[in-house]
Amino acid sequence: MAKSIRTDLALEAHKLSSADGKExxxxxxxxxxxxxxxxxxxxxxxxxxxxxxGKAAGSYITIECPGLKYxxxxxxxxxxxxxxxxxxADINExxxxxxxxxxxxxxxxxxLGVETVSHIMVTHHLKKxxxxxxxxxxxxxxxxxxxxxxxxxxxxSETIKGIVSxxxxxxxxxxxxxxxxxxxxxxxxxxxxxxxxxPGAGVGNDRAGINSKTLGTNVIAIGVPTVTxxxxxxxxxxxxxxxxxxxxxxxxxxxxxxxxIAGGINLALHKNITLxxxxxxxx
Numbered sequence: 315m316a317k318s319i320r321t322d323l324a325l326e327a328h329k330l331s332s333a334d335g336k337e338x339x340x341x342x343x344x345x346x347x348x349x350x351x352x353x354x355x356x357x358x359x360x361x362x363x364x365x366x367x368g369k370a371a372g373s374y375i376t377i378e379c380p381g382l383k384y385x386x387x388x389x390x391x392x393x394x395x396x397x398x399x400x401x402x403a404d405i406n407e408x409x410x411x412x413x414x415x416x417x418x419x420x421x422x423x424x425x426l427g428v429e430t431v432s433h434i435m436v437t438h439h440l441k442k443x444x445x446x447x448x449x450x451x452x453x454x455x456x457x458x459x460x461x462x463x464x465x466x467x468x469x470x471s472e473t474i475k476g477i478v479s480x481x482x483x484x485x486x487x488x489x490x491x492x493x494x495x496x497x498x499x500x501x502x503x504x505x506x507x508x509x510x511x512x513p514g515a516g517v518g519n520d521r522a523g524i525n526s527k528t529l530g531t532n533v534i535a536i537g538v539p540t541v542t543x544x545x546x547x548x549x550x551x552x553x554x555x556x557x558x559x560x561x562x563x564x565x566x567x568x569x570x571x572x573x574x575i576a577g578g579i580n581l582a583l584h585k586n587i588t589l590x591x592x593x594x595x596x597x
Contacts, residue, residue: 453584
């Protein structure tokens with residue numbers, strides 16, 4: 315894979331690394347349908363696979379969702395996200411999950427994580443009372459928006475690690491904006507991975523990783539590509555610092571994608587409750 319092409323999507327990394335059509339050792343790819351959505355699973359099985367496509371070992375689920383930014387099939391996508399999360403983690407009413415919304419709320423293409431957290435149904439402080447109202451299936455949920463190094467002076471991973479050391483959640487779900495190598499995937503793709511996340515990797519600003527090794531607990535990363543490097547579109551862009559390109563309706567993209575991701579997370583964490591009921595608590 316060419317070093318100049320940056321992507322957070324394992325599906326793209328695999329495609330770029332197998333341009334000659336040959337199978338890549340240490341990587342397995344499968345495709346299936348969940349509901350009406352097309353889903354591709356890329357499993358990076360070992361160190362050989364890691365080196366081949368430049369992604370950490372683990373499973374990467376790519377959900378194709380064109381039209382999501384216009385609200386098309388949002389409930390269906392929420393159900394797909396919930397189903398994939400349920401396959402990756404054992405979530406029950408005794409679980410405690412920390413949802414971390416990564417990114418910078420002051421930069422719209424980077425605000426996906428922060429916006430997602432605003433729609434999460436947090437219950438850790440009210441779980442007993444919610445159980446009385448809604449019955450069984452409500453798990454413990456906390457949420458945090460740790461900000462970015464430039465505004466807090468602290469590494470995002472260290473902030474989350476400190477919270478994890480106190481709360482000791484069974485699961486951390488980290489939500490962040492991603493970068494794509496293909497403009498057609500911007501705002502049209504959701505990636506879910508149990509390999510954690512490397513904040514800023516897609517735009518060449520690698521920070522410390524947020525994964526099971528660094529946090530000492532299970533980590534699932536969810537993201538949507540919101541930008542691409544302009545050099546992926548035109549050869550006339552000068553080399554050096556990346557010029558990032560996004561869609562003109564990025565405000566709508568962030569809003570709708572955040573609502574869908576939050577809906578999927580809420581459904582996965584709180585069994586026997588509908589999106590309509592959850593909206594009463596999240597607004």
